[in-house]
Amino acid sequence: MHEQIARYLGKLQRHGLIEGPGDAALYGLDDEILTNAGRVPGTMRELFALLNINSLIIARPGPLFRYVIGHLCLREPGLICPRDCESLTFIHDIPVVESLDPRRTAQALNRRKGCIVGGELVVTTGTVSLEQAFISLSSILFATFVKFFADALNGLHGYGEPVPRGMLDALPGLLARAEPRSSAEPLPERAPEGEDEILRAMDQAGKAVVNARLVDSFFGNISYRDGGAVYISQTGSSLDELPGYIDRVPLDGSSTCGITSSSELTAHVKTYELTGDNAILHGHPRFSVIMSMFGHPLPFGDRRSIGGVPVVSGEVGAGARGLVHTLPEAMREFHGAIVSGHGAFASCTGSFREAFTRLMDMETLCYRTCCALVREKLG
Amino acid sequence: MREQERQLRALFVDLRTRETRREELSPFVTRVFLGGRGIGAWVMGSCPTVHPLDPDAPLVFSTGLLTGSRVPSSSRMVVSAFSPLTGTVCSASVGGRLGLSMRRSGIDLIRVAGRAEGPVVLVIDDGRVGFEQGDIPADEPLSGVFGRLEGAGWSAAAVGRAAFQGCRYASVMVDGAFASGRGGLGLVMASKNLRALRVRGTGTAKAVDPEGEEKARTDILRLFDASPAIMGASGLRHFGTSALVDLMASRRMMPTANFRRTYFPGYRSFCASAIREQEAPKRYACPGCPIACKGKGRAGIPEFETLSHFGALNENADLGAIIEANRICNEAGFDTITAASTIACLAEIRGVRYAGRELVDKVREIASLTGDGPLLQLGSAELARRMGRPELSMSVKALEMPAYDPRGAYGMALAYGTSTRGACHLRAYPVSHEILRKPVATDRFSFSGKARIIKISEDLNAVIDSLGACKFAFFGASLEEYAKGFSSVTGIEADTQDLLSFGNTISSLERHINSLRGFRREHDLLPERFFTEPGSSGAGIEVPPIDRKAFEEALDRYYRIRGCSPDGTFPQDKAREIQSCMSR
Numbered sequence: 001m002h003e004q005i006a007r008y009l010g011k012l013q014r015h016g017l018i019e020g021p022g023d024a025a026l027y028g029l030d031d032e033i034l035t036n037a038g039r040v041p042g043t044m045r046e047l048f049a050l051l052n053i054n055s056l057i058i059a060r061p062g063p064l065f066r067y068v069i070g071h072l073c074l075r076e077p078g079l080i081c082p083r084d085c086e087s088l089t090f091i092h093d094i095p096v097v098e099s100l101d102p103r104r105t106a107q108a109l110n111r112r113k114g115c116i117v118g119g120e121l122v123v124t125t126g127t128v129s130l131e132q133a134f135i136s137l138s139s140i141l142f143a144t145f146v147k148f149f150a151d152a153l154n155g156l157h158g159y160g161e162p163v164p165r166g167m168l169d170a171l172p173g174l175l176a177r178a179e180p181r182s183s184a185e186p187l188p189e190r191a192p193e194g195e196d197e198i199l200r201a202m203d204q205a206g207k208a209v210v211n212a213r214l215v216d217s218f219f220g221n222i223s224y225r226d227g228g229a230v231y232i233s234q235t236g237s238s239l240d241e242l243p244g245y246i247d248r249v250p251l252d253g254s255s256t257c258g259i260t261s262s263s264e265l266t267a268h269v270k271t272y273e274l275t276g277d278n279a280i281l282h283g284h285p286r287f288s289v290i291m292s293m294f295g296h297p298l299p300f301g302d303r304r305s306i307g308g309v310p311v312v313s314g315e316v317g318a319g320a321r322g323l324v325h326t327l328p329e330a331m332r333e334f335h336g337a338i339v340s341g342h343g344a345f346a347s348c349t350g351s352f353r354e355a356f357t358r359l360m361d362m363e364t365l366c367y368r369t370c371c372a373l374v375r376e377k378l379g
Numbered sequence: 380m381r382e383q384e385r386q387l388r389a390l391f392v393d394l395r396t397r398e399t400r401r402e403e404l405s406p407f408v409t410r411v412f413l414g415g416r417g418i419g420a421w422v423m424g425s426c427p428t429v430h431p432l433d434p435d436a437p438l439v440f441s442t443g444l445l446t447g448s449r450v451p452s453s454s455r456m457v458v459s460a461f462s463p464l465t466g467t468v469c470s471a472s473v474g475g476r477l478g479l480s481m482r483r484s485g486i487d488l489i490r491v492a493g494r495a496e497g498p499v500v501l502v503i504d505d506g507r508v509g510f511e512q513g514d515i516p517a518d519e520p521l522s523g524v525f526g527r528l529e530g531a532g533w534s535a536a537a538v539g540r541a542a543f544q545g546c547r548y549a550s551v552m553v554d555g556a557f558a559s560g561r562g563g564l565g566l567v568m569a570s571k572n573l574r575a576l577r578v579r580g581t582g583t584a585k586a587v588d589p590e591g592e593e594k595a596r597t598d599i600l601r602l603f604d605a606s607p608a609i610m611g612a613s614g615l616r617h618f619g620t621s622a623l624v625d626l627m628a629s630r631r632m633m634p635t636a637n638f639r640r641t642y643f644p645g646y647r648s649f650c651a652s653a654i655r656e657q658e659a660p661k662r663y664a665c666p667g668c669p670i671a672c673k674g675k676g677r678a679g680i681p682e683f684e685t686l687s688h689f690g691a692l693n694e695n696a697d698l699g700a701i702i703e704a705n706r707i708c709n710e711a712g713f714d715t716i717t718a719a720s721t722i723a724c725l726a727e728i729r730g731v732r733y734a735g736r737e738l739v740d741k742v743r744e745i746a747s748l749t750g751d752g753p754l755l756q757l758g759s760a761e762l763a764r765r766m767g768r769p770e771l772s773m774s775v776k777a778l779e780m781p782a783y784d785p786r787g788a789y790g791m792a793l794a795y796g797t798s799t800r801g802a803c804h805l806r807a808y809p810v811s812h813e814i815l816r817k818p819v820a821t822d823r824f825s826f827s828g829k830a831r832i833i834k835i836s837e838d839l840n841a842v843i844d845s846l847g848a849c850k851f852a853f854f855g856a857s858l859e860e861y862a863k864g865f866s867s868v869t870g871i872e873a874d875t876q877d878l879l880s881f882g883n884t885i886s887s888l889e890r891h892i893n894s895l896r897g898f899r900r901e902h903d904l905l906p907e908r909f910f911t912e913p914g915s916s917g918a919g920i921e922v923p924p925i926d927r928k929a930f931e932e933a934l935d936r937y938y939r940i941r942g943c944s945p946d947g948t949f950p951q952d953k954a955r956e957i958q959s960c961m962s963r
Contacts, residue, residue, distance in 0.1 A: 001828060030831045031936040052838065052879040054831045089601050092859075110876035112859065127835050128812050129828060131819040235607050236816050245820075249613070256622040256651045257629055258613035260816055263605050266612045318611065319604030 001028040005036050008057070008134045015216060017061055017141055024059040028130055043102050050106035055126040057133040058100075058117075064177050065141050066120045068148040071167060073119040075151075080116070082143035083150070084289055085342035086219060089316050091139050114140050135236075138216040145286055149178075150293040153370060156377045159295055168378060175371055180287060180363050184212045184356075191278075191350040198224050198231050199246055205281060205352035206239035214359055215239055215283035220343060221262035224352075225278040228252060230269060232261045266318040267345075270328040275335060277347040281355045284343035285363035287370050292340040294373070303330060307365045310337045336362055383587045385444060385869040387414055387487040390508065392501060394571050395434065395493035399508045404488070410871055410881070411960055415443035416470045417845035417885040418488050419459025423468045424888055424961045427895040431461035431563075432570045434494040439470075440481065440536065440576060441489070443847020444871075447482035447584030449592050450864035451599050452668040452852040454479045456553075457844060458536070461896075462562035463570075464547040464717070464758050465777045465801045468892045469562035472805075472844050474665035474673070475554035480534040483580025495572035500528070503578045513574030517543040520710040525555040528577050536576045539712025542569035544748045546756040548717040552709065556679055557665075560714040562778065562800055591867030599856045599864070600669065606855030608815045609670055615851055618651040619662065619672045620683035625650050627687065630814060630823075631920045632787025634780065635691040636732075637723040638773045638906075641784045641914030641922050645696030649686045653698060670851055681705035681715065687782035688719030689742075693726065695734035704742040711746035717758055718745055720779035724759040725751065728768050776801035776902050785905060786914040786922050788813040788823040793833050793933050796903040797941075799889035807836040808850055817854045826929050830936035838882030845885060884960050887941065887949070891957045894948040903934060903947055 005026045012018045025037035029048055033040045047056070061069065072080050073096050080094040087093075095108035095115040105123060108115035113136040114124035122140050126132030152171055154160035163171075187208055192201040206222050209215050220239055223232035229250050237245035249258035249265065258265055268280050291306050298304065298313040300321050305311060310330040314323025323339045330337040336346040336358045344362050348354035387404040404418075412421045419439045429436045438460045445453035456478030462469035481487065485506045498513030515524055521539045528535035534554055542549035542565035549565030550558045559565075586592040603609045610616045627633040628646040635643040647653060654660060658676025665673075674680035681689070681701055685708075689701040708715045722741045726733050733741050744752035754762050760777035763769045773780050778801020785792035790809030798806035809832070813823040821832065839858060843850055848861060858875045866872055873881075910930070914922030938945060942953045949957065 004828075028828065030828050031939045051876060052835050052883075054828060054835065089605050092598060106876070107874075110874040111862075126819070127839075128819055128832055129821055135819065234816060234820075236819055253655075254652045256613035256618055256625045259608055259611060259622050259626055260814075261607055261611065261613070263607050263611060265607065269612070315601060315604060317604035317606070319600070322604055 001030060001034045004028060004130045005034065008130045009036055011134060012059065012137070015138065015210070016213065017065070017138060018059055019062050023061070024057060026130060026133075027056045029054045043100060046102035047106055050102060051109055051125060053125040053127050055130040055133045056123065057130070057137050058121055058123050059137055060121055061141055064174065065145065067170070067174065069116055069122070069144050070119045072144055072148060073116060075164070080144065080147070082147045083293065083341060084143055084146050085315060085339070086139060086284070087143040088341075091136065091143065094140055094143065116140070142216055142284065142286070146289050146293070149290045149370065153290065153294050153373055157294070157373065171374055172378065175374060178286070180285065180367050181212050182360070182364050184208060184360065187353040187356050188351050189353050192224070195248070198226055199243065201352060202231060202233070202246055203242045205356060206233065206242045208356055209281055209283050209359070210240035212360060214285045214363060215343070220283040221264055221268075222282065223262070223268045223280045225272045230265070230272070232258070232265055232268060234260045235262050263317045264323070267322075267324040267327050270324060271331045271345070271347055274328045274332040275347055277335060277349050279350070279352045279355050280345060280347045281352060281359050282343060282345045283359055285359065285366070287366040288338050288344040288363050289341060291366040291370055292338045292342070298340045301326065306338065306369055308334070309362050309365065310334055311340055312337060313340045314342070316342070338362065383870040385409065385587070385871065387418060387444070388485060389488040389490060390486045390503070392489060392491045392508070393493040394491060394495040394499065394573060397510055409444070410873075411884055413444050413842065413845035413881055414446070414487055415441050415455070415457040415845040415847050416459065416472065416841060417881065419457055419470045420468060420885050420888045420892070421961065422490055423459060423461065423892055427892045429461065431463040431466065431567055434571070435492055436461055436567065438491040438564070438567050438571060438573070439488065440477075440491075442478040442482050442487050443845055444869050445865060446478045446847035448586055448864070448868040449596050449667065450861065450868060451596060451603065452665070452670060452849040453847050454666040454668065455847045455849055456481065458551050458559040458564050460564050460567040462564070462800065463566045464563040466896060467776055467800050467898065468889050469564060469800045470844070471551075471559040471561050471564055473551070473553045473557050473559040474849070475557040476534040476666055477536055477553045477578060478847055479666050480578040480580040482584050483582045484578055485580070485582055489576070491571060491573060493571065498572050498574040500575045500577055501573060503576075505579060505581055513572070515574055521552050521712055522555060522710060524575065528575050529554070532579045532581065534578050537574065537712075538565040538568045539710065541711040541713040541746060541756070542566050544756065546713050546745065547758050547761070548714040548756075550712050550714050552712050556673065556675070556709070558709065558714070561716065561803065565712050586868040587870035588867040592864060595860055595864035595867055598860045599852070602855040602860065603669060603852070606817070608817060608854040609851065615670050615672045616662075618655070619660075619674045619680060621651040621654050621674070621680065621686055623683040624686055626814065627782065629918070630787055631915055631917060631922050632784040633687055633691045634773075634782055634784045635915070636694050637692060637720075637727040637771065638780070638784060638908055639727070639912070641787055642917060643691035643694065645694075646691060648696040649690045649698045649701055654680060657698060658702070665849070668849060670849070672851060678702050678706045679709060684782045685715040685719070688716055688723070689738065692719055692723045692782070693734055693738055694732050695738050697735040700735045700739050703739050707739070707742045707746050713745060716781050717779045718742060718755070720773060721755050721759040721762055724763055724771050724773065725755065727771050728763065728766050770907055773906055773908070774802055775905060776898065778802050783810060784914055785909055786925055789826050789925065789933075790821065790823070790829045790833055792905060792909065792925055792930060793826065793829055793937060794836070796905060796934060797833060797837065797937055799886065799893055805850060806840055807833045808840055809833065809836065811854060815854055818857060826933040830933050831940050834937060834940045835879070837886045838879050841882040841885040842878045845881070884957070887957050888960065890941070890943070891949055891954055898947070900934070900945070900947040905930070
């Protein structure tokens with residue numbers, strides 16, 4: 001458990017979710033509570049006693065996230081309702097409680113996987129491992145960030161509730177602080193050959209996507225087609241820790257080992273069929289998602305574009321309204337597309353290099369478009 | 380209590396006198412025990428030490444509080460009794476339409492006691508209760524029996540010839556294709572001379588808050604779509620549970636040759652794609668379930684456990700023989716897992732292999748009580764004991780292990796030990812996180828954190844079984860979404876924590892009943908083989924024997940977390956607390 005605590009504390013910092021190790025207390029419980037916080041406070045013991053959980057994280061996120069969360073708590077006291085696809089599917093809504101009172105916090109955590117406390121702390125839990133609590137924390141920060149900017153942008157342009165003056169004043173400064181990374185170490189140009197090289201290339205590409213903050217580690221997926229098989233990251237795998245978590249799925253249907261593969265396996269396979277490409281990266285770049293939610297909600301089957309990049313609708317997976325029905329066709333033309341409220345996909349032939357560059361470019365484009373739309377109204 | 384809160388409606392049947400009585404159970408009992416497995420445990424708790432085949436021993440058919448609702452994949456029901464195979468409290472969840480018919484008939488629980496003078500069929504027609512002569516030939520195949528019992532709007536449960544011949548692992552079959560399979564509940568039913576239960580119900584089951592029910596339904600369906608294990612291209616929706624064959628083989632945890640090895644090179648002959656190619660099965664579903672995991676080709680398609688145990692466990696690569704063995708089990712009504720495991724045990728004792736035609740012959744001998752049938756129908760624990768090799772029964776509390784080798788998943792190892800009905804994969808279902816990565820992946824070769832995970836999972840699965848929900852649904856959704864559905868359907872305000880605390884009460888009550896029946900720590904241990912013999916390492920996966928000390932330490936932690944003493948029983952104050960739930 002100590003090992004898990006150290007691992008996820010490190011990830012919180014590396015992913016820019018907290019500033020320093022003192023900003024998060026992680027707790028793990030088997031038959032006794034272990035933590036990085038030195039001793040276990042009485043409130044935590046009480047909270048654990050009120051919940052059937054084995055892990056809990058209390059984090060004070062970085063200043064940008066804190067501002068965003070604080071503002072949303074003022075606008076939607078009691079319950080924050082994000083609209084992005086991942087939140088809609090997995091976290092539904094985010095309860096807000098005033099203080100770390102064990103009973104009230106437990107009440108909120110009995111309803112949902114995480115909550116916001118006192119307008120600045122995020123508390124999340126897991127019943128299986130700290131990984132659950134980490135994923136929920138990462139999801140809540142992603143969801144609140146996206147909601148804040150999407151609401152602001154839509155409000156500013158008359159697509160949503162008017163934006164309060166304070167929020168408007170802060171917007172340019174916040175955007176400047178949220179600028180995505182625009183450069184990264186390029187990936188190798190040479191296409192991988194053979195299984196070992198493919199797995200290495202996927203590992204490298206996964207790390208690059210996470211380091212470039214194009215995804216918050218556990219979301220997104222990555223695949224590579226090699227002849228009659230697709231290598232794809234497993235469901236819920238961490239893109240910066242892929243070795244051992246990649247499935248080889250034969251395309252002739254001769255094996256069901258893909259049962260542990262990413263939920264977007266079918267969309268990847270169809271994209272390969274339509275594009276002739278052999279490498280796909282899928283991330284959740286924040287401004288790509290924010291910009292995809294600008295304007296009226298996109299009806300299923302419709303499409304629009306941001307600077308030529310297609311934006312389609314579609315839910316996670318292969319259901320009747322799944323992105324498998326919309327994304328591959330869009331990918332055929334541009335080898336890159338954004339799924340509204342969800343994330344961005346990019347594909348290419350050869351190595352992952354071109355897809356990675358495209359994903360970065362799409363995010364930069366969306367960020368600049370977002371800034372331009374703010375400037376247009378605020379000057 | 381809210382005015383509209385649902386309460387469980389019980390029917391008490393005495394087969395000796397043919398008296399019946401209806402009762403609405405108290406709000407407290409409804410709220411805490413929920414229906415299904417929970418209410419079964421509540422009934423068993425009223426007579427905790429009765430012999431399984433005593434005429435007064437109860438047999439319970441119960442629906443869950445969600446059965447009949449629009450909450451997806453929640454139309455299951457549960458059969459409960461004391462097991463003649465294990466001596467433990469026992470319940471088995473089953474699909475089909477019977478639960479829905481009971482619910483629509485206005486009955487959530489049927490408690491059967493007494494022994495009828497001759498074979499009878501209990502008939503419930505839209506709430507009206509009656510009896511018919513059960514003069515169906517005892518050796519009639521169950522497909523024929525169901526042909527007689529079913530008809531427009533009727534649903535049925537029945538026992539086959541195995542039960543009337545005294546098979547200790549006879550099952551209760553439902554609607555012809557679904558088995559309440561484990562633990563010999565069919566033998567209990569036959570011991571009461573209850574040949575069958577027929578139910579027709581045309582009522583409706585309206586939610587207290589239809590809008591909330593619809594919201595929960597939408598959330599759950601969205602999660603199903605996002606789950607590779609459920610709706611993915613290789614998932615249950617497309618291949619049923621046979622989808623697990625390739626996975627278990629690739630993880631080197633497919634029990635082979637009576638658990639002497641954990642990899643069977645011939646697995647490709649009975650994997651999902653082989654079945655699709657040879658049988659072209661059509662998929663079908665329990666009511667209200669979009670997963671549709673059941674398959675039917677020329678005959679019923681065996682479930683994963685059956686494929687693996689009639690396949691790898693018996694070193695048999697003949698798919699036709701597996702399908703035929705499965706058909707015979709279903710026609711005579713006995714548990715495929717125990718049957719396959721008992722045959723594998725006999726084969727090891729004799730130093731032979733029963734595969735292909737010989738395997739089918741052994742299964743037929745169980746069904747017809749010929750040849751080795753009288754020995755095989757005892758189950759592997761008793762068979763091995765009688766043959767002087769008790770260590771070769773791969774069972775816990777005399778219930779045979781399913782098709783997940785514990786050396787390949789340590790949470791599963793612990794869960795086999797602590798399960799209240801013996802070696803059962805479903806009581807805590809660690810396959811979900813150790814193999815299928817849901818809700819997140821855990822290290823399958825470590826006991827770290829597993830004691831608490833297993834305790835919480837046992838409570839969670841007690842809730843799932845008590846609500847009438849399907850475990851497969853939880854490869855996508857979670858109790859968070861089902862709790863919303865539960866409150867909307869029943870009007871009972873309960874969040875995740877409330878439901879888990881009910882699950883804790885149910886799991887703890889079952890353990891307490893077992894302790895009153897003499898079960899102790901030594902009954903929670905695995906067969907020696909798993910601590911001394913390695914599995915089949917390969918493909919970069921090392922499968923060593925389980926570290927006994929680490930297992931026992933995890934068991935100690937589990938007991939502390941569950942509130943038990945080191946011997947696995949509850950201390951007096953805790954026992955009183957559990958019993959107090961019974962008396963309210």
